[in-house]
Amino acid sequence: MSTVFTNPLSIPVLGFCAYSGTGKTTLLKQLIPELNRRGLRLAVIKHAHHNFDIDEPGKDSYEMRKAGARQMLVASHVRWALMTEDPLDRDPDLLHLLGQLEQDKADLVLVEGFKKLALPKIELHRAAHGKPFIHTEDPNILAIACCDETKLPGEIRRLDLNNVAQIADFVQQYVRDYRPESKPSSARALPLSACELGSEQNLSVRQGIDHILEQVKPVTETELLTLDEADNRILAQDAISPVNVPQQTNSAMDGYAFAFQDNMSQPFELKGEVLAGHQYSGQLQPGEAVRIMTGAPVPLGADTIQPRELATETDGKVSFSGKIYRGQHVRLAGEDIAQGAVALSGGTRLGAAEQGLLASLGLFEMPLKRRPRIAVFSTGDEVSQPGTELKANCIYDSNRYTIKAMAKRLGCEVLDLGIIEDSEAVLSQTLSQAATQADVIISSGGVSVGNADYIKTVLAKLGEINFWRINMRPGRPLAFGKIDQTLFFGLPGNPVAVMVSFLMFVQPALRKLAGEPSGQPRLLPAIADEAMRSRSGRTEFSRGIMTLGDDGQLHVRTTGAQGSGMLSSMVKANCLVIIGEADERIEAGETVYVHPFADLL
Ligand SMILES: Nc1nc2c(c(=O)[nH]1)N[C@H]1C(S)=C(S)[C@@H](COP(=O)(O)OP(=O)(O)OC[C@H]3O[C@@H](n4cnc5c(N)ncnc54)[C@H](O)[C@@H]3O)O[C@H]1N2
Ligand code: MOO
Numbered sequence: 001m002s003t004v005f006t007n008p009l010s011i012p013v014l015g016f017c018a019y020s021g022t023g024k025t026t027l028l029k030q031l032i033p034e035l036n037r038r039g040l041r042l043a044v045i046k047h048a049h050h051n052f053d054i055d056e057p058g059k060d061s062y063e064m065r066k067a068g069a070r071q072m073l074v075a076s077h078v079r080w081a082l083m084t085e086d087p088l089d090r091d092p093d094l095l096h097l098l099g100q101l102e103q104d105k106a107d108l109v110l111v112e113g114f115k116k117l118a119l120p121k122i123e124l125h126r127a128a129h130g131k132p133f134i135h136t137e138d139p140n141i142l143a144i145a146c147c148d149e150t151k152l153p154g155e156i157r158r159l160d161l162n163n164v165a166q167i168a169d170f171v172q173q174y175v176r177d178y179r180p181e182s183k184p185s186s187a188r189a190l191p192l193s194a195c196e197l198g199s200e201q202n203l204s205v206r207q208g209i210d211h212i213l214e215q216v217k218p219v220t221e222t223e224l225l226t227l228d229e230a231d232n233r234i235l236a237q238d239a240i241s242p243v244n245v246p247q248q249t250n251s252a253m254d255g256y257a258f259a260f261q262d263n264m265s266q267p268f269e270l271k272g273e274v275l276a277g278h279q280y281s282g283q284l285q286p287g288e289a290v291r292i293m294t295g296a297p298v299p300l301g302a303d304t305i306q307p308r309e310l311a312t313e314t315d316g317k318v319s320f321s322g323k324i325y326r327g328q329h330v331r332l333a334g335e336d337i338a339q340g341a342v343a344l345s346g347g348t349r350l351g352a353a354e355q356g357l358l359a360s361l362g363l364f365e366m367p368l369k370r371r372p373r374i375a376v377f378s379t380g381d382e383v384s385q386p387g388t389e390l391k392a393n394c395i396y397d398s399n400r401y402t403i404k405a406m407a408k409r410l411g412c413e414v415l416d417l418g419i420i421e422d423s424e425a426v427l428s429q430t431l432s433q434a435a436t437q438a439d440v441i442i443s444s445g446g447v448s449v450g451n452a453d454y455i456k457t458v459l460a461k462l463g464e465i466n467f468w469r470i471n472m473r474p475g476r477p478l479a480f481g482k483i484d485q486t487l488f489f490g491l492p493g494n495p496v497a498v499m500v501s502f503l504m505f506v507q508p509a510l511r512k513l514a515g516e517p518s519g520q521p522r523l524l525p526a527i528a529d530e531a532m533r534s535r536s537g538r539t540e541f542s543r544g545i546m547t548l549g550d551d552g553q554l555h556v557r558t559t560g561a562q563g564s565g566m567l568s569s570m571v572k573a574n575c576l577v578i579i580g581e582a583d584e585r586i587e588a589g590e591t592v593y594v595h596p597f598a599d600l601l
Contacts, residue, residue, distance in 0.1 A: 005094070005095075005117045005118045005119045006095075007098075008095055008098055008099060009098055009101070009103045009109065010103060011103050011106060011107055011108060011109060011178075012108050012109070012120075012174060012175055012178035013098065013108075013109040013111060013119060013120070014108060014109070014110055014111065014119075014120055014121070014122065014142075014171065014174060015110075015111040015112075015114060015115075015117070015119040015120065015121035015122070015140075016028065016110065016111070016112050016121065016122050016124060017113075017115045017121050017122075017123055017124070017134055017138075017141075018123065018124035018125065018126075018134075019129065019131040019134075021126075021129060022124045022125065022126045022129065022131075023124065023126065023161070024112060024124055025112070027124060027145070027161070027164070027167070028044070028110065028112065030164045031164055031167055031168060031171070032044070032110075034164050034165065034168040035108070035168055035171060035172070036342075036345060037238075037345050037346055037347050037517060038168060038172055038347070038517030038518065039345075039347075039517040039519055040107045040108055040171075040172065040175060040517075041105065041106045041107045041108075042106055042107070042108055042109075042110055043101050043103075043105070043106035043108070043109045043110070044109070044110045044111075044112065045094070045097055045098070045101075045109060045110070045111045045112070045114075046111075046112045046113060047091070047092065047111075047112065047113025047114050048113075054081065054083065055072075055083065061074040061083070065083060065085065070084065070085050071083070071084050071085075072084075077332050077335045078334075078335075078338060082100070091114070091116075094111065094114050094117055094119070107175060108171070108175050115134065115138075118138075118139075118140045119140060120140055120142050120174075121138070121140055121141055121142065122141070122142060122143050122144070122145055122159070122167070122170070122171075123135050123138075123141045123143070123144045123145070124144075124145050124146075124161060125144055125145070125146040125150060125161070126146070126147060126161065127146065127147055127149050127150045128147075135156060141156070142157060142174070143156070143157035143158070143159050143170055144156055144157070144158060144159065145159040145160065145161040145167055146158065146159075146160075146161050147160075147161055147162070148160075157170070172518065176520060201466070201467060201468050201469055202468070202469050202471065203468050203469070203470055203471065204470070204471050204539070204581060205470060205471070205472050205504060205539045208468060208470050208478065208480075208504075208505055209504065209505060209508055211466075211480070212480055212487075212505055212508070212509050213508060213509065213512055213518060215480075215482065215487060216487065216509045216512045216513050217485075217513075218369070218512060218513060218514070218515045219369055219370050219372060219439065219513060219514065219515060221369070221370040222236040222367040222368060222369055222370065223367070223368055223369075223370055224365055224366070224367055224368075225365070225366065225368050226364055226365050226366075227355055227358060227359055227363070227364050227365075227366075229368075230350045230355060230358075230366065230368060231350065231351075231355065232349060232350065232351070232409075232411040233349070233350050233368040233369065233371070233411060234347060234348070234349055234350070234368060234369040234411070234514050234515040234516055235344055235345070235346050235347065235348045235349075235350060235354075235366065235367075235368060235369075236346060236366075236367040236368055236369050236515065237346040237367055238342045238344070238345050238346050239342070239343045239344040239358060239361070239363055239366065240340060240341070240342060240343065241337045241338065241339055241340065241341050241342075241343045241361045242339065242361060242362060242363070243339055243361060243362060244333045244334035244337070244338060244339045245334065245336040245337040245360055245361060246331055246332075246333060246334075246335070246336065247333065248297045248298075248333050249297065249298045249330060249331065249332050249333045250276075250295055250296060250297050250298060250330075250331050251292045251293065251294055251295065251296055251298055251305045251329060251330065251331070252294065252305065252329045252330065252331050253294055253305050253307040253308070253329040254292070254293050254294050254307065254308045255291075255292060255305050255306050255307040255308045255309075255310075255311060255329065256268070256270075256289045256290065256291060256292060256305065256306050256308070256311055256318055256320070257274070257284070257289060257290050257292040257298050257299055257302035257304070257305050258284060258288065258289040258290075258302050258304060258306070259284060259285075259286050259288075259301050259302055259303055259304070260303055260304040260324065260325075260326040260327070261286055264286075264287075264324075265287065266319040266320060267314075267317035267318055267319035268287060268288060268289035268317065268318050268319070268320075269287060269288050269289070269316070269317055270288075270289055270290070270291065270313065270316050270317055270318050271284065271288045271289065271290050272290050272291070273290060273291040273292070274290055274291070274292050274293070274296045274297065274299060275293050275296055276293050276294065276295035276296045277295075277296075278296065278297075279296075279297045279299070280297070280299035280300075282299070282300075283299070283300040283301040284299050284300065284301035284302045285301060288301075289302075289318050290302070291318075292305060298330055303326065303327055303330065304324060304325075304326055304327055304328055304329075304330065305328060305329035305330055306320045306322070306324055306328075306329075307329065310322040337357075337361065343357060343358070343361055344357065344358065346515075347515050347516050347517045348516075349411070349514075349516055350368075369514060369515040371411055371412055371413050371514070372410075372411075372412045372413070372439045372440065372510055372513045372514050373412065373413045373414075373415060373437060373438045373439050373440075374407045374412045374413065374414050374415065374438055374439070374440050374441075374442060374510070375414075375415040375416075375417055375434040375437060375438035375440070375441045375442070376400055376403050376404055376407070376414060376415070376416055376417060376441075376442050376443075377400070377416075377417035377418060377419065377420045377430065377434075377441075377442075377443050378397045378399055378400045378418075378419045378420070378443065378444055378445060379419070379420055379422065379427075379443055379444070379445045379446045379454075379455070380419075380422075380445045380446065380493065381422055382394045382395050383395060383396075383397045383419050383445065384396055384397060384419075385397060385418070385419060386398075386401075397419055398495050398567060399444035399445070399491070399493070399495055399498045400416065400418075400419075400444070402495065402498060402499050402502070402567075403442055403444065403491070403498065403502060404416060406499070406502050406503075406506075406507070406600055406601070407442070407506075407510065409599075409600050409601075410507065410510045410511065410514065410600070411514060412440075412510060412514075415434070415437060415438055417430055417434060420443075422454070424454070424457065424458055427454070427455070427458045428458045428461065428462065431458060431459070431462055431483060431488075432462055432483065434486070435462070435463075435483040435484055435486040438486055439485075439486060439487065439513055440486065440487045440488075440489065440506075440509070440510065440513065441483070441486060441487070441488045441489070442488075442489045442491065442502075442506060443455070443488075443489070443490050443491065444490075444491045444492070444493055444498050445491075445492070445493030446490070446493065447467065447477045447478065447479045447490040447491070447492055447493075448476075448477045448492060448493075449477075455479060455490055456479075459479075459481050459483070459488060462483045463481055463482045463483035463484065463486075463488070464481050464482055465479055465480070465481030465488065465490075466479065466480050466481055467479050468480065471537055471538045471539060471581060472500075472504075472538060472539040472540070472541065473535075473538055473539075473540055473541070473564070474492070474494060474496050474497035474500055474541065474564035475491075475492055475497040475498075475500045475501040475504070475541070475564075476492065476497075477492045478490070478491065478492065478501055478505065480505075487509065487513075489501075489505065489506050489509075491506070494564040494565050495564075495565055495566075495567045495570075496543070496563070496564045496565065496566060496567065496569060496570060497564045499567075499570055499601075500541045500576065503521075503576070503595070503600065504521070504541075507600065508521075521595050522595065522596065522599075523578065523593040523594065523595055524546075524554060524593065524594050524595075524596065525554070525591045525592070525593055525594075526544075526546055526553075526554040526555055526556040526577075526591070526592060526593070526594045527549070527553055527554065527555045527556070527589065527590070527591060527592075528555075528556060528557075528577075528586050528587070528588055528589065528590055528591070528592045529555050529556065529557040529588060530557050530558065530588050531585065531586065531587050531588050532558065532577065532579060532585070532586040532592065533584070533585055533586075534579035534583055534584055534585065534586075535584065536581070536582070536583070536584045537581050538581060539578060539579065539580055539581055540577075540578070540579040541576045541577070541578055542558045542559075542562055542576065542577040542579070543558060543559040543562065543569040543570055543572065543573035543576065543577075544556045544557065544558055544559065544573055544574070544575045544576060544577035544594055545557055545558075545559060545572065545573060545574055545575070546574055546575045546594050546596070554594070556575065556577055556592065556594050558577060559572040559573050560572075570601070573597065574596065574597055574598075575594040575595055575596045575597055576594065576595045576597075577592055577593075577594050578592070578593050578594065578595055579592060580593075
């Protein structure tokens, strides 16, 4: 029998249950770093059956607790722990415990134990142990992780107990799909989460993304490169800090270092000076001070700094004005990054801050993922090369340039195949050659009802291809397939549709291919400054201009005419306004979600 559970948090909670000896902790010890690598921050709650203690006799915190403190909070600059004496004659209350977590610090709570609660769970089962299943008694089991030989009823999701990556995929999807049970009333349901399925070829945006991501395998090849070559590249493994940052406890101010005491008598005797890059050789005694510069090591015996502005020096002595707190203006060794800590996880894209951080640790050479290779071409009799004269009834090829620019910003190597003439033989030859050179081939045009056959025939011969109609505008037609291991994206011809489809479908695929953990597109809530229309059952991507209003909130309006051939609307915009499938009309003043261009365009 299970007790009802309503998640009080806005982040998901997922339990792991098993009979003892199944390897729950062993699995969690592998799963947690894997989920961290994928960018998920975890909180864990563990049910202990025995009278555990995390403190030791002799420690101050232990002695104070034994002296009668009901709660004992012990804190340092790296962690804090709250110990609460709460003797119960029953199991601890999970809802109460969840309430103690700081949910802004985690994306998911993993719960070990609490088998009887109706909590969504993964059951771990090892046939060799001969223990019964838990799922037969508990309808809250979402999946069973077991070994090959275990037989399961068909309807239950099976996971491989020895495949941590597969279990991590499941957990990641669970987090992606999670919707809090009570949302703030002003918040609109997140777009991109719908999952109605019309026909097999008619997909929601979310389904399109998921189908594509299932096919993407991250590149495995790595290159050992230096920091100078690392810009916008993906770290192939965790960067472990070889040093403490800062290396030693140092001053955050130009001023004076001394030992703090409850009743300090002034003035202090001035013993010398310590500059950044040097150290004071002696040990300071109470009542003594040294002049110290920002970044200089705090001398032995000292623990507090008073800034120069609040000090007066006379005759080899110094006295201070203003309030002084113990430890003020002191930067502790390792307070930024401790030696041995993961400074950046594998899968991190190296931007300016990340490169600076690696440099600050003295790391110069590191394994980076090979850059994905992308081949791009355009199709269509009317499509002309920029720089040549525009013939009657033709249009310049803009799509190849938007695609190349976006792919380069994602760190890809780009192979430009130009405009391919409308001939089956030429297309076939170009595609099969590109498949040997590139991880992904991207074309634009020729995928809607009228003219799909052409690409379809060629791709069907060379590999496999799906023509989808995505419930979205712009960007409804989308072709996706494979030639051997090379992915193929056939984006719709209209220039805005190309960019929106790239952002929504190609971008996540290229990020996964490059080795980044999959993540949700970054969506921000904004107040619509004008009414916006959509159609129920379709996700509308309007070009938007977001601004910070005088009320301190993000506001958004559209760029005006939204024709899917009007690239000027993309130039004016700084975000896409996304109106999900569930909404038909947004009134001025209501909240919508926006996807900022900042990262890519
Ligand atoms: N009967 C239907 N017609 C259309 C449908 C539909 O469902 N039923 N869908 C419309 C939608 S939505 C889109 S989007 C387009 C997509 O069509 P295609 O992918 O087949 O693209 P094309 O017809 O080849 O071209 C559409 C448009 O884009 C221009 N174009 C093509 N390539 C480029 C390029 N490289 N640079 C700039 N512009 C390009 C092309 O000249 C056309 O104007 O289909 C609708 N029709
Ligand atoms: O989707 Mo088409 O994407 O309207 O231009």
